[in-house]
Amino acid sequence: MEQKIVLITGGSSGIGKSIGNFLKTKGFKVYGTTRNLTKYPDFNDFDLLELDVRNTTTINKAVSMLLDKEGRLDVLINNAGVGITGPIEETPHEEILKAFETNFHGPLHMIKAVLPQMRKQRSGLVINITSIAGYMGLPYRGIYSATKSALEITTEALRMETKDFGIQMTNLAPGDFATNIANGRYHAPILDDSPYKEAYGGTLKLINEDVSGGNDPVQVALKVYGIIMAKNPKVHYKVGSFMQKFSIFLKRLLSDKAYEKLLLNHYKL
Structure with missing residues (x-):
């Protein structure tokens, strides 16, 4: 079997x-x-290309380099993303736009860059890494939830638009995993004179605890491998703790107000 070429x-x-x-x-x-190759001079796990998902020039250059070398691309995994927290009222709008640029527009730029090659091959798989947070509007993570939800829904449309070309698309929504995402996340400062000070401060603490206590990200890798090996990938996949995945089921089961109360209780709001 021909070796599959994967871009992450x-x-x-x-x-x-x-x-x-x-x-x-x-x-x-x-x-x-990675956005900056000079930061990883000793990286030898696999080949790294310099690419910023917010910059189409770098995307086209990197994709062209890969195709010149390999002649094909079998799997694109849109994983790059940023976190953002804060009261929506107090979150600078430029930070909201940055989050959408990376988490939503970035994957779209990537998909547009690889579709011509996949269409030419009459084959290809795109896996968009979203988030369980994209299934619900979470307090003080509303913008992050919105970016991931937008990608989930857009993927549904893209699947139907590209199916006749032999291209498959799917979403994989992880819960909380132990990574360094919190270090690179934008979070609106907790202001002393803010009406959200206590509620946001407490919620931010809970969010950080959930991430630092998250599962091993190799679980996401196992799920990705299963998707790649599937003959007909589903529209949506989830990976995370039982309660994180169960929260999506509960949202379908409960009334809107009952589910809202559940979230308020969880975040002690």
Whole structure:
């Protein structure tokens, strides 16, 4: 069987790196991306390409380099993303736009860059890494939830638009995993004179605890491998703790107000 070529955005650390290392052990040829190659002079887990998902010039250059070398691309994993927390009222709008640029527009730029090659091949798989947070509006994470929800819904449309070309698309929504996402996340400062001071401060503490106490990201890698090996990938996949996945089921089961009360209780609001 011909070796599959995989491109993972945000592959230098966290979930992306775990996915890349695992797929490499399974015989895939893996390329990861990072915004700045000079920060990783000793990275040798797999090949890294310099690419910023917010910059189409870097995307086109990196994709062209990969195709010139390999002649094909079998799997694109849109993993690059940023976190953002804060009261929506107090979150600078430029930070909201930055989050959408990376988490929503970035994957769309990537998909547009690889579709011509996949269409030419009459084959290809796109896996968009979203989030369980994208299934619900979470307090003080509303913008993050919105970026991931937008990608989930857009993927549903893209699946139908590209199915006749032999291209498959799917979403994989992780829960909380132990990565360094909190270090690179934008969070609105807790202001002393803010009406949200106590509620936001307490919620931010809970969010950080959930991430630091998260599961091993290799679980996401295992799920990605299963999706790649599936003959007909589903529209949506979830990976995380039982309660995180169960929260999506509860949202379908409960009334809107009952579910809202459940979230308020969880965040002690």
